[in-house]
Amino acid sequence: MSVKHPIIAITGSSGAGTSTVMQSFQHIFRREGLKAQIVEGDSFHRYDRLSMRAEMKAQEALGNLNFSHFGPEANLLGELEQLFVDYGSSGSGKVRKYLHDAGEAEPWKQEPGTFTPWQDIPDGTDLMFYEGLHGAWAGEGINIAKQVDLCVGVVPTINLEWIQKLHRDQKMRGYSQEAVTDTILRRMPDYVSHLCPQFGRTHVNFQRVPIVDTSNPFIARDIPTADESMVVIRFANPKGIDFQYLLSILHGSMMTRPNTLVVPGGKMGLAMQMIFTPMVLRLMDQKRRA
Template sequence: MSERHPIISITGSSGAGTTSVTRTFQNIFRRERVNAAIIEGDSFHRYDRKEMKLRQAEAEREGNRNFSHFGAENNLFAELEALFRDYADAGVGRHRRYLHDAGEAAPHDQEPGTFTPWEALPEGTDLLFYEGLHGAVVTPEVNVARHPDLLIGVVPVINLEWIQKLYRDKTQRGYSTEAVTDTILRRMPDYVNYICPQFRYTHVNFQRVPVVDTSNPFITRDIPSADESMVVIRFANPKGIDFQYLLNMINNSWMSRANTIVVPGGKMELAMQLIFTPFIWRMMERRKAALSAL
């Protein structure tokens, strides 16, 4: 953690909706004129798309059916922690981009599914913003969770998470239901061992819960809409959170526990704006004071 160089980390599984949360923060940064260095977690995978397929096939030949992007062997956890540590210390670090599709790859004259070269972060940023799979990962070798000043988990109920992944991978990436189902099954041990444990370290969790039948996510044809969902927002430490203000500002919301508020699914972005804008203000005020004291 660092007053001069704060870090915000969004962590969640593939298909959880972390990208939507990133867009909300980008709107806050733009409105509040915060210059953020934005890091995508995919850039810390160990292998590019082609090599990952080769290594997965090799693992399957050797009897390993659980080779996945979620696990430690296929990610650069040490490099991710080094980025967080170096940024917290001095506002510096090394990063790269993962080029998901042809549109992202074209400006770099590279193939989709490849990484850009490592380079230094831009100078003079106000904070570091990470969004990806492992923003709070802890293993015997690394502890990424100790560095962020604000850790946010995005955790839909599991059937909804699978529905969102199935819909995205089928409509945007052309995968079959069978292929996506195989990916979900292959990732399950790493999901249990590396994704779920992160949410014990998060400061705030957002969990979208559908209020329509999602009992068989593998035959569902569309994603439950925001109006067909509720969002459970849990604060690890509710001290300083003005729940009455949130209840007044967000219609049809209620408290389910002393540290938990439930809001309509369509109000998730509003809730994030109301909750996190003051966080950003305080971060920037502490940063300004810390820099002035040098």
């Protein structure tokens, strides 16, 4: 953790909705005039797209049918921890981008599914913002969570997470339902061992819970809308959270435990703005005082 160079991390599974949380933070950064260094978790994968496919086949030949991006072996977690250490101490470090599609790859004159070269972080950033799979990972002599000043978990109920992933990968990336299902099954051991434990290390968790039937996510025609959901917000340390104010602003919300607020799904964005704006401003105030 760092006072002079704070780090915010959003951690969650593929299809969990971390990009939505990222947009809320970007609104805060823009409104408050803050320059954030964005770090995409995908940029710390160990393999590019073609190399990952080859490694998966090699692992299958060795009897490992569950090799996935969720596990540490497929990622540069030591390098990610070192980036957080370097940035926290001096505001410096090296970053790169993973080019998901042709649109992202075209300006770099590279193929989709490859990485850009490593580049130095420019001077003058106010904070670092990470979004990906491993923002609160710890194990094997690595403790990424320890380096993060504000860590947010995004954890839809598992059936909703699968529905969101199925719809995204089928409609936006052109995968078949069978291919997406195979990916979900292959990742499950790493999901249990390496993603779930992170949500016990986060400062705040957002869990979207559908209030419509999602019993069979593999036949769902639509993703449940915000109005068909509730959001469970859990604070690891509720000290300093003005729950009465949040309850008065977020109509239809309620508290279910001393550290847990439940809000209507349509108010998730507003809840994030109300909760995270003072947290970000507190980090910036501490930075200025230091």
